[in-house]
Amino acid sequence: MQIQRNMDVIDALNWRYAVKKFDASKKLSEEQISRVKEALQLTPTSMGLQLMKFVMVESESIKKKITPIAYNQPQIEDASHLIIMCRKTDVKPEDIDTFIETAAKTNEMEVSNQAMVDYDKSLRVSLSIPEEQQKVWMDNQVYIALGNLMTVCAVEGIDACPMEGFNRKKLNEDLGFTDQNLDAVVIFALGYRSEEDYRLKFKKVRRPMDDLFETI
Known part of the structure; x- marks a missing residue:
């Protein structure tokens, strides 16, 4: 059954699963x-x-x-598209500079506005943490995006499969991510x-509601 776009979100989540074999003829x-x-x-x-x-991958050669x-894994070549979800390797001062400038412009404020300064x-202060802690934090941000992406694809009637099974270091090197300060x-x-x-x-297997939830 192919779900219709913009279906009820619960129906969509029941429909979705991690696809193991894509139809390579459909884009x-x-x-x-x-x-x-x-x-x-x-x-x-x-x-x-x-x-x-x-990083959106459409190229069959890539x-x-x-x-x-x-x-x-066959999904790599059979899927219509791949999205390689990367994080930055570390937080640099210019990352914050750019964000503050964008936030000020979006809200029609000056960077010197006290709200922006604060x-x-x-x-x-929040990001003055050890680099290894930064990496874990940024990995977690990617997983927030992943959760959102899986739900959106389900509602849109797009089949998907998230994949962690790959040589992270080699992918970074071979696709030039290391030189861009990115980590897949x-x-x-x-x-x-x-x-x-x-x-x-x-059929979809999930823990029972009364086992999964507790009200206190």
Whole structure:
């Protein structure tokens, strides 16, 4: 069953699953990709900094390059598109400078406005943490975006599969992310499920409500 776009969110979440075999003959439209990009742009992140980059992969040759790095998982080449969800390697002072400038401009304020000055100071204090702690924090921001992306794709009727199974260091090196101070966290494959996907015969398994939730 192919879900209709903008279905009820619960129906959409029941419909979605991590696709293991995509129909390589079907491609997403430019409108679908545009909506996915807009949804990712609107993803909430801690302090609104969005210290990440989403690399859209359409090139079949680059997909083939990624396949062995992702342990030959067939989704890499069969999916319509890949989104490599990256974070910055570390937080630099200019990242905060750029954010404050953008926030001030968006809100039609001067950077020298006291509200902006206070916000700038708050950000620098909050992020004056060890680099390893910064990395964990930024990884978590990518996973916030991932959760949002999976829900949006389900509501839009787009099949998807988030993938952590890849050689992170080699992908960063081979695609030039290391030189851009980026670190790949998740590969997100999206497109259309194949009718031959073995996962279609399985029902969704989730813990019972009374086991999963507690009210205090």
